[in-house]
Amino acid sequence: MNYTIKKQGDCLVVALSGEVDVSVTDSLREDVDRALVNFGTGNILFDLSGVEFMDSAGLGVILGRYKKLRGQGGNVYLAGAKPQVKKVLELSGLLRLMEEYPTAGDVLGKIG
Amino acid sequence: MNYTIKKQGDCLVVALSGEVDVSVTDSLREDVDRALVNFGTGNILFDLSGVEFMDSAGLGVILGRYKKLRGQGGNVYLAGAKPQVKKVLELSGLLRLMEEYPTAGDVLGKIG
Amino acid sequence: MNKAVLEFSSRAENVAFARVAVAAFASQLDFTLSDLEEIKVAVSEAVTNAIVHGYGNKPENMVRLELTIQEEYLEIKVIDRGKGIDDVAKALEPAYSTDPERMGLGFSFMQSFMDRFAVDSQPGRGTRVIMSRKAGAPQKAAVPDQ
Amino acid sequence: MNKAVLEFSSRAENVAFARVAVAAFASQLDFTLSDLEEIKVAVSEAVTNAIVHGYGNKPENMVRLELTIQEEYLEIKVIDRGKGIDDVAKALEPAYSTDPERMGLGFSFMQSFMDRFAVDSQPGRGTRVIMSRKAGAPQKAAVPDQ
Ligand SMILES: Nc1ncnc2c1ncn2[C@@H]1O[C@H](COP(=O)(O)OP(=O)(O)O)[C@@H](O)[C@H]1O
Ligand SMILES: Nc1ncnc2c1ncn2[C@@H]1O[C@H](COP(=O)(O)OP(=O)(O)O)[C@@H](O)[C@H]1O
Numbered sequence: 126m127n128y129t130i131k132k133q134g135d136c137l138v139v140a141l142s143g144e145v146d147v148s149v150t151d152s153l154r155e156d157v158d159r160a161l162v163n164f165g166t167g168n169i170l171f172d173l174s175g176v177e178f179m180d181s182a183g184l185g186v187i188l189g190r191y192k193k194l195r196g197q198g199g200n201v202y203l204a205g206a207k208p209q210v211k212k213v214l215e216l217s218g219l220l221r222l223m224e225e226y227p228t229a230g231d232v233l234g235k236i237g
Numbered sequence: 238m239n240y241t242i243k244k245q246g247d248c249l250v251v252a253l254s255g256e257v258d259v260s261v262t263d264s265l266r267e268d269v270d271r272a273l274v275n276f277g278t279g280n281i282l283f284d285l286s287g288v289e290f291m292d293s294a295g296l297g298v299i300l301g302r303y304k305k306l307r308g309q310g311g312n313v314y315l316a317g318a319k320p321q322v323k324k325v326l327e328l329s330g331l332l333r334l335m336e337e338y339p340t341a342g343d344v345l346g347k348i349g
Numbered sequence: 350m351n352k353a354v355l356e357f358s359s360r361a362e363n364v365a366f367a368r369v370a371v372a373a374f375a376s377q378l379d380f381t382l383s384d385l386e387e388i389k390v391a392v393s394e395a396v397t398n399a400i401v402h403g404y405g406n407k408p409e410n411m412v413r414l415e416l417t418i419q420e421e422y423l424e425i426k427v428i429d430r431g432k433g434i435d436d437v438a439k440a441l442e443p444a445y446s447t448d449p450e451r452m453g454l455g456f457s458f459m460q461s462f463m464d465r466f467a468v469d470s471q472p473g474r475g476t477r478v479i480m481s482r483k484a485g486a487p488q489k490a491a492v493p494d495q
Numbered sequence: 496m497n498k499a500v501l502e503f504s505s506r507a508e509n510v511a512f513a514r515v516a517v518a519a520f521a522s523q524l525d526f527t528l529s530d531l532e533e534i535k536v537a538v539s540e541a542v543t544n545a546i547v548h549g550y551g552n553k554p555e556n557m558v559r560l561e562l563t564i565q566e567e568y569l570e571i572k573v574i575d576r577g578k579g580i581d582d583v584a585k586a587l588e589p590a591y592s593t594d595p596e597r598m599g600l601g602f603s604f605m606q607s608f609m610d611r612f613a614v615d616s617q618p619g620r621g622t623r624v625i626m627s628r629k630a631g632a633p634q635k636a637a638v639p640d641q
Binding site: 350351352353354355356357358360362363365366369370373374377411 | 496499509
């Protein structure tokens with residue numbers, strides 16, 4: 126599991142790859158929260174196109190960031206989930222809270 | 238692990254794929270020996286281009302067929318081994334007994 | 350019948366090991382790749398629970414998996430000797446979690462992705478999750494009915 | 496330190512399971528893909544020996560693997576409670592086999608692909624192969640020196 130975090134416009138783009146489980150969620154959560162403060166952005170885009178596996182630990186990081194940003198008027202977007210990842214996103218109910226797009230470019234085009 | 242056995246010219250072409258270990262060597266050995274009888278061929282070409290893993294059980298099938306055919310004036314050729322397979326072929330000494338070519342076509346072109 | 354037992358340190362990096370090992374064992378049955386992905390999620394949730402809740406993330410304990418293949422069935426037991434669950438019925442409720450950073454969906458995912466599911470827990474003694482899935486069986490309804 | 500134990504039925508189809516599981520555990524260290532291929536060959540040879548020689552291909556026995564990661568070292572023990580080896584020195588000779596269809600190279604491959612290697616066997620009681628490899632260590636000479 127690897128991730129990169131960068132700012133594009135008013136959006137923090139968090140690109141995840143590999144397997145997202147409890148072995149990485151603590152550091153991922155801390156790094157995203159720190160970047161939110163440092164970059165002063167109000168939205169997050171999780172680019173999931175490189176994710177091969179995600180369980181509820183990974184979903185918990187996404188939902189936690191969503192709750193935090195919604196409280197401040199920001200938003201969380203999802204992009205590029207593969208079928209196996211989309212299945213857990215759907216089953217968890219996250220797709221009823223957040224918008225999901227085929228690619229990161231789709232999201233940036235829309236909100237940029 | 239899958240394999241196909243067919244005759245081309247005076248050569249039995251045995252194309253292996255996947256992982257060649259003790260779980261398949263008994264049936265592979267029997268099928269090759271039966272095909273040698275049925276097709277009445279004097280040479281075998283093992284096409285290893287699809288093999289992802291081979292241990293000494295797989296090498297044993299090759300060496301066994303080599304001993305058998307050499308006794309009858311025939312020969313065994315190897316083709317297409319990936320680096321990890323080539324390593325065990327070398328280490329076992331089989332490459333000092335048999336010729337190994339980049340592709341099955343190279344062998345058939347030479348002996349055909 | 351084919352059996353395998355795995356026991357490993359209660360470390361977060363072993364969750365991936367458990368997933369891969371179970372998928373490798375399960376692949377002896379006629380599961381599709383999508384089935385195997387679902388089984389991996391169920392295993393990941395149960396093993397994570399053992400490590401995080403059962404053992405409170407202390408790495409020196411052992412998590413035990415017992416795998417059985419019988420006819421078309423894969424059975425998976427995930428066992429810890431950790432703190433146990435006081436109220437199993439409550440723990441099984443979707444979105445219930447004792448940890449605010451977690452989703453409370455672990456048990457729901459196990460139930461969604463496996464054909465049979467049961468939890469047996471004794472406070473102070475540990476937890477045993479038993480789940481099984483039939484190769485080739487259709488996936489159950491997405492919403493767990495527990 | 497990270498530990499894992501695998502125990503499984505002495506069936507030929509579990510040799511692949513053992514390889515995949517060991518590689519998944521080993522991948523926590525900094526091994527290259529080529530290193531992992533070599534470790535898989537060593538595991539495959541030792542587990543095959545336990546099933547074929549130790550248990551004479553009878554499927555109802557159990558093979559045990561004990562895996563330990565400590566600092567940069569992976570240690571693998573492969574244990575059977577089968578028939579044991581009468582003359583270990585002879586068994587270690589390259590090309591020596593008690594089975595005419597086999598190469599007699601299993602122990603040579605284990606020695607070539609691992610940094611440390613030892614066999615401990617008692618006739619009638621079983622065999623224990625202990626091997627270890629350092630992550631990032633150069634491969635040993637191709638010709639085993641046993
Ligand atoms: N192995 C276990 N040992 C102790 N408590 C557990 C165990 N598994 C689950 N629990 C309890 O059940 C609750 C619900 O579990 P689950 O549905 O997997 O959600 P989550 O893990 O996200 O909290 C947990 O929050 C925890 O309190
Ligand atoms: N686990 C074991 N139990 C009993 N005998 C064994 C075991 N492992 C190896 N041996 C004996 O040692 C010999 C050499 O083993 P090896 O070098 O792996 O070659 P091979 O397996 O090809 O025969 C075997 O033929 C067998 O007689």
